[in-house]
Amino acid sequence: MELALTWLDGPWGVALLTVLGLVAIGWYLSYLAARLDRLHHRVETSRAALETRLARRAAVALEVSRLVPPPAGEQLRLAATRMVRAPDAPVSEAGENLLARALHQAFADPRQVTKLRADPVAGELLDELVLAGERVQLARRFHNDAVSHAQRMRRKKVVRWARLAGTAQMPQMIEIDDSQPESLSWQPVS
Numbered sequence: 001m002e003l004a005l006t007w008l009d010g011p012w013g014v015a016l017l018t019v020l021g022l023v024a025i026g027w028y029l030s031y032l033a034a035r036l037d038r039l040h041h042r043v044e045t046s047r048a049a050l051e052t053r054l055a056r057r058a059a060v061a062l063e064v065s066r067l068v069p070p071p072a073g074e075q076l077r078l079a080a081t082r083m084v085r086a087p088d089a090p091v092s093e094a095g096e097n098l099l100a101r102a103l104h105q106a107f108a109d110p111r112q113v114t115k116l117r118a119d120p121v122a123g124e125l126l127d128e129l130v131l132a133g134e135r136v137q138l139a140r141r142f143h144n145d146a147v148s149h150a151q152r153m154r155r156k157k158v159v160r161w162a163r164l165a166g167t168a169q170m171p172q173m174i175e176i177d178d179s180q181p182e183s184l185s186w187q188p189v190s
Helices: 002-009 012-067 072-084 092-108 110-118 120-154 157-162
Strands: none
Touching: 002 012, 012 092, 012 120, 012 157, 092 110, 092 157, 110 120
């Protein structure tokens, strides 16, 4: 046992401990880089899912706008038309907020919603709009959660010092009004 300990005291021992320390540091940095890469991938996929949900909500709102009398129906149609876009177009927070305001104005009167629900086709479209809105809310929460995790990881000193994020942009949260009009409570068609 003494022979093994005296061997570690010499230059070979110092070299061995240095190599083991460098391997441990390299493994740790590799682990952090892989985790950061997974977090960035999660942000990208959650953003794509959110954009898909937003496009679906806009498409359904466009269909529903034909059922709403002017001027609220016309405002809803204009806001929804603006938001129906190509899948690779960036999210316009101002446009999404405009669509949310138009939805709130179009369905501010519960009596009008009750009249629309009396028609089975219109009721089905309203239920589809509510479902699309709920999916937008969930997708935005998932996206912002993923962004929060990635930002927290990128703020660690070791990640910044080792420049593990490379040239990737800092992920940004999406802050939009994704609330639903109260009069459009979830009422599945029987």
